[in-house]
Amino acid sequence: MHPDLAFAIRRRGGVFTVADARRAGYRPDEVRAAVGSGAWYRLRRGIYVTAQTWAEATDDRSRHVLHALATLTALGPGPVLSHTSAARFHGFLLPRGVDTDVRLTHPDQWRTGPGYRITAATLTADDVLRAGALSVTSAARTLVDCAREWDPADAVVAMDAALHAERVRRRDLVATVMAQSHWLGIGGAARAVQLTDGRAESPLETRGRLGLLAAGFRSFESQVELHGPAGFVARLDGWLDDLGVAVEFDGFVKYADPRDQRTPAEVAWDEKRREDLIRDLDVPVVRIVQADLPRLERPIRRLDELRTRPLPGPRRYRIVRTPEPGSDDGDAAA
Template identity: 35%
Template sequence: MDELPLPPLLHIDSVGHQTREAAALRRRAARGELLRLATGTYVAADLWQASTPRRRHVLRALAVVDRLDARVVVSHRSAAAVHDVPVIGEWPERVHVTDPARRSTQTSTGVVRHAAPLTPEEARVVRSLRVTSPARTAVDLALTSSFRDGVAALDGVLHSRSSTRDELTAVLDARPTARGRVGARRALSFADAGAESAGESWCRVLLRQLGAPPPVLQQAFPWAGGRDVVDFWWPEFGIVLEFDGLSKYTQARWLKGRTPSRVVVDEKIREDRIRDRPEVRGFGRTVWDELEHPVKLRAELLRVGLPLRTAY
C-alpha cells in the first residue's frame, strides 16, 4: 500500500459524547463539513472527496473496526484495499472482516463478518488495522469470487512479490473444506506474475475464453535507446496485443512528469518502433470497453491475425 497519509478520523468517543467538542462535530456534520463513516466517527468531507475509492474504503475499515471485537481481522475486498491488491469493479459499501469465532457468515449494517479459521501467520497489522496477509487475502478472494476476480487478486500479489506461489498454495491447502476450493485452485494454476494490472488479468481470462493461444507476458524488444515491453506477445504468429488502461494516461508512475498528450505521442512513436520490427506481423490494442464487451476483443484479435480455437 502507498505511504501517503490518510485523512484523519474524528471520534466522538475521544472527546466525550456530552462535551462541547462532540456537539461541534455533530453540527459540522449537519452542515456537510464532515462525513459520518460510522457511529461517532467522522472525516472531513473535502478530504473524503479528494480520496480515491480504494482509500475511502480503507477509511471505512478504520472507522468500523474500532467498534468490533479485537479478534476480528479485516479481510477479503477490504483487506485488498489495505494491501492495494488489484480488484475489478467497485469497492464494497460494507467492510469485510473474518471472525474465527463465528460459525456462519453474518451481514449487518456496514459490516460483513466471514466465518473462517485464521492462523496467527495469516494476519498483519497495517495502518493500525489487523488485516489478513496478502496471501490469505488473495486466496479468500479466489474462494469467494469469480474466476476472473480470483485471477486478478492472485496475479496482483504475485506481481508485487508480496506473496509467492508456494505461500498461496500453502494457504489454500490449509482450507481443505472451504467452499470454492476447486475454482480457487484453477485460478491459482492460471495466475501469472507477469500481469501488471487488474485489466491485464481480466484480458488474460478473456483470451483463454476466446480460445487464444497462451501469450508471453511482458515481452521485451530491445533497441538502441532502451527496450519496449509489450503486454501480450505470440511469437509463433508475430502478434502483439497491448492493454491500454486509463492509468497509463493519468497516474504519476506512468506519466513520469509528462502530460497525457505527450504520453499519447510517445506511445504512437513506441508503437511504430515495435511495428517496424521484422518479427512483428500484427499489432493490436484493447481497452476496458472491449473487456466489458468481449465480442469487440474477439474482433480485434481476428483483425490482427491471431487464430482463435473456439467460437464466442
C-alpha cells in the same frame, strides 16, 4: 482538543467514542455542539472522527479504513479485517460495483449487522498482520478469500497486479489455497491462482490474456523481448510462439496522459516506429484494446487469418523470456 481525547484518537487509529470524549471532560452539550457544527463527523452511533481526519481521507481506501475502525470499535476486540475490506486496505484492484460493507473474519463468529459482515473461519498466525490499530488478513489470505467469492477474471486481475507489484508471492498464494482445500469456493480460487501471470502490466493485459486462452491460443506468453540480428528491438506485451505473432495491449491512457513528459503525438510516433521495426522482422502485430473485451472477436478473427498464412521462412529473430516479478527463476532465453 484535550490531550486525553487526542491520545484516545491515536490509540484507536483515528476514531473516537462519546465515552472517550466524556472521559476527557467533554459535557453532553459540548459533544452535541461539536457534532452539530461539523467539527466531529459521525461514522457509527457514538463513534466519530474529527472533520479534519475525514477531510484528509480523500479516497475510497482511506474512508473505508475509518469505517472499519469504527465498526471494530463498536464490536470490540477479536474480528480481523478481511475479504474486500482487507483488499481495500492492501490497495488491491477491486471489481466494479463491489459492496462497501466492512468485511471481517473471526474464528467463532458468523453474523451480520448494519454495514458489516463477520465470517467464521480459521485464522493462523501467518494469516494475520497488525497494522496500527487494525488486525488485517495477509496479502495472500486476502486475495484467496476474495477469489473464493469473485468472478474468476476479477480474481486473476487482482492477483496479477499484486504479483507484478511484488505485494505477494506465488508460493504464498498456493500455500493459502492448500490450507483452504475443503472450503467453499476454493476450487475457483485455485483455478485463479493457476491462471495468474505477474508479468501482466495492466488489467487489459490480464483480461486479454484470459480471452486468448479461452479461444484456444495456448502458447501465449507475457512480456517477452524481441531481438533481431542487430540486437534488442522491442519488449512485447504478448507473444504467440506457435504463430510467430506479437500481441500488443493498447490502452488509451498511454496516448491521453503519456509518461516521461512526451506529448501524445510523440507517443504515437514512437509507437509507429517501434511497430515498423517489429514488422521488419516478419512478425505481425495484433492489437487488443479495451473495446475488444471480453470476447476479442476482432483480434481472434485476425489471429485465425494469420494462422493460415504461409510461413515467411527461417526466423530472423529470437525471443528472450522474462521471469515473473518476485519469482526464483533466473533469466530464460530461447
